Amino acid sequence: MQKIGSVQRVCEIFRLKIHAGELSPGEKLSSTRALASDLGVSRSTVVTVYEQLVSEGYIETAHGSRARVSLNLPHPAKAHRPSLKPIPSEQRKLSAYGRRTSALKLPVTPEIKPREINFLYGAIADEDFPRLMWRKIYNQALMKRQSSLYYAAPEGAAELRSELQGYLLRARGLSCSQEQIIIVQGAQQAIDLCARLLVEPGSEVLMEEPCYLGARLNFEAMGANVSPITVDEQGLMCDQLPNVKNALVYVTPSHQFPLGSVMSISRRRELLAWAARNRCWIIEDDYDSEFRYGLKPVQTLQSLDVDGSVIYIGTFSKTLSPQLRLGYLVLPAELVKVFRQAKQLTDRHTPSPDQLVIAQLIQSGAYERHIRRVRRANETKRAVLIEAIQKFLPKRVEVEGTASGLHIVVWLEDFQIEDEPNLIARAKAIGIGIWSITPLYSAGDKLRRKKCAGLVMGYAGLTPTEIKKGVARLAQAIQQN
Numbered sequence: 001m002q003k004i005g006s007v008q009r010v011c012e013i014f015r016l017k018i019h020a021g022e023l024s025p026g027e028k029l030s031s032t033r034a035l036a037s038d039l040g041v042s043r044s045t046v047v048t049v050y051e052q053l054v055s056e057g058y059i060e061t062a063h064g065s066r067a068r069v070s071l072n073l074p075h076p077a078k079a080h081r082p083s084l085k086p087i088p089s090e091q092r093k094l095s096a097y098g099r100r101t102s103a104l105k106l107p108v109t110p111e112i113k114p115r116e117i118n119f120l121y122g123a124i125a126d127e128d129f130p131r132l133m134w135r136k137i138y139n140q141a142l143m144k145r146q147s148s149l150y151y152a153a154p155e156g157a158a159e160l161r162s163e164l165q166g167y168l169l170r171a172r173g174l175s176c177s178q179e180q181i182i183i184v185q186g187a188q189q190a191i192d193l194c195a196r197l198l199v200e201p202g203s204e205v206l207m208e209e210p211c212y213l214g215a216r217l218n219f220e221a222m223g224a225n226v227s228p229i230t231v232d233e234q235g236l237m238c239d240q241l242p243n244v245k246n247a248l249v250y251v252t253p254s255h256q257f258p259l260g261s262v263m264s265i266s267r268r269r270e271l272l273a274w275a276a277r278n279r280c281w282i283i284e285d286d287y288d289s290e291f292r293y294g295l296k297p298v299q300t301l302q303s304l305d306v307d308g309s310v311i312y313i314g315t316f317s318k319t320l321s322p323q324l325r326l327g328y329l330v331l332p333a334e335l336v337k338v339f340r341q342a343k344q345l346t347d348r349h350t351p352s353p354d355q356l357v358i359a360q361l362i363q364s365g366a367y368e369r370h371i372r373r374v375r376r377a378n379e380t381k382r383a384v385l386i387e388a389i390q391k392f393l394p395k396r397v398e399v400e401g402t403a404s405g406l407h408i409v410v411w412l413e414d415f416q417i418e419d420e421p422n423l424i425a426r427a428k429a430i431g432i433g434i435w436s437i438t439p440l441y442s443a444g445d446k447l448r449r450k451k452c453a454g455l456v457m458g459y460a461g462l463t464p465t466e467i468k469k470g471v472a473r474l475a476q477a478i479q480q481n
C-alpha cells in the first residue's frame with residue numbers, strides 16, 4: 001500500500017532541491033525503479049511522486065525517456081519559496097477601512113474562568129437558555145425534508161418574520177409589515193449594515209455619551225465624525241443636537257446604555273422632529289427592553305415615527321443567548337431593498353434552522369413564557385445585588401439604572417477615575433471580575449456627570465449566591481485601598 005505521507009515527503013524533497021537550484025532545469029531524474037530502491041519506498045510511490053510533480057509543473061516526462069526538471073521553471077533565485085520573514089505589512093495595502101479598523105482598540109472578548117465571579121455585562125445564565133426546548137424544536141426543523149438544499153432569502157425566514165411582526169405588536173406596540181423586517185446575526189450585524197449603508201468618511205454620527213462601544217467603534221471604523229451628546233435622567237438631551245443635515249443618531253431610548261435612563265415621551269417627539277427637519281436617520285437600539293421590571297416597556301420611537309426616519313434594532317442575545325448571533329431590523333420601507341441586498345452580499349442570509357426554532361417558540365407561546373420566567377429570575381438577582389451593595393460596599397456609593405435591563409452602574413464616590421485600573425486589578429486578584437465605565441465615554445470626563453470611579457455591573461450571568469459573595473469580596477478589594 002502506498003503511503004500518502006511518504007509521497008508528500010518525497011515531493012517536498014524534490015521541490016526544495018529544485019528551488020535551491022540543486023536540480024537545474026532540464027536535468028534528468030533517476031528512473032522510478034532506481035529512485036525507489038535508493039529511497040527504500042515502493043516503485044508505485046515514486047510513480048505517484050513524479051505524477052504529482054508533473055501536475056505542479058516542476059518536472060516533465062516524455063514517452064520512452066526519463067523524467068527531467070521542467071525547462072520552464074523560473075530562475076531559482078526568483079522562484080517562490082516559503083519565506084521565514086513575512087513581507088512587512090506597510091508594503092501591502094489595506095483599504096482605508098482596513099487601516100482604520102486595524103488602528104482601533106477593540107476590547108478583548110474576556111474568557112470567564114470557572115471559579116471566578118464575573119460581573120460581566122452581556123453574559124446571561126447558562127440555565128436561562130431553554131436548552132431542552134431548543135433541542136426538540138431544532139431537531140424537528142432539521143428533519144423537515146426539502147426538495148433540495150439551496151440558499152434561503154437574504155431577509156430571513158418568512159415564518160420568523162411573520163411571528164416577529166405579531167410579537168413586536170404585542171410586546172412593544174410596534175406595528176410594521178413583515179416586509180420591513182430583516183433577520184440578522186445579532187444587533188452587531190444590524191449596526192454594521194447601518195454603518196456601511198448610511199455612513200461614509202466624514203459623516204456626522206451623533207451618539208449618547210456614554211454609549212455602547214460596539215456601535216461607536218463601528219462608526220469610527222467607517223471614518224465617521226462621531227460626536228458625543230449628553231444624557232440625563234430623561235435620556236438624550238435633544239436640545240444639544242446640532243442642526244446638521246443628513247446625520248445619523250444612534251440611541252438606546254428604552255434603556256440608555258449604560259446609564260439606564262428611559263427617554264421621556266417629550267424627548268422622543270423632539271428627537272423625531274429634529275431628525276425629520278434635518279433629514280437624519282435614527283437608529284433605535286432596543287437591546288434589552290424585555291427586562292423592564294414593574295412597569296410596561298415604553299413606546300418605541302419606531303411606533304411614534306411618521307416620517308420614516310427610524311431604523312429599529314432588536315436582538316435575541318438577552319432573551320435567549322448572545323452566542324446564537326440572532327437579531328432583527330425593522331426598516332423604513334425605503335431602506336428595505338438596499339439592506340436586503342447588503343445582507344445578501346455580506347453572508348447570503350442568517351442560518352435558517354435557528355430562525356425556524358425561534359419562529360416556533362414564538363408561535364407556541366413558549367418564547368413569551370420563557371421571557372416572563374427569565375425576567376422574574378433577573379428581578380430577583382437585581383434585588384440581591386442592590387441589597388448586597390447596600391450591605392457590603394462603603395456608604396459613599398451611588399447606584400444608577402436599576403429600573404430595567406441586566407446591569408447597573410455603580411459610582412464609587414471615594415475613588416477617582418484614575419483609581420479604576422487598580423481597583424479592577426485588586427478585585428481580579430481575589431477572583432472577582434469588574435468592569436470600568438470609562439471606556440464607554442468618548443470625550444474623557446468632559447460630559448461625565450460623576451467624576452469618580454464607576455463600574456458597569458452585569459448580573460444576569462450569575463446566581464443570587466454568587467452575586468452576594470461577589471459583592472462581599474469586592475468590598476474587601478475596595479477596603480484594601
Ligand SMILES: Cc1ncc(COP(=O)(O)O)c(C=O)c1O
Pocket residue numbers: 121122185186187188189212252257285287314315316317322326327
Ligand atoms: C446597547 C447594546 N446593543 C446591542 C447589544 C447586543 O448585541 P448583539 O445582538 O450583537 O449581541 C448589546 C449587548 O451587549 C448592547 O449593550
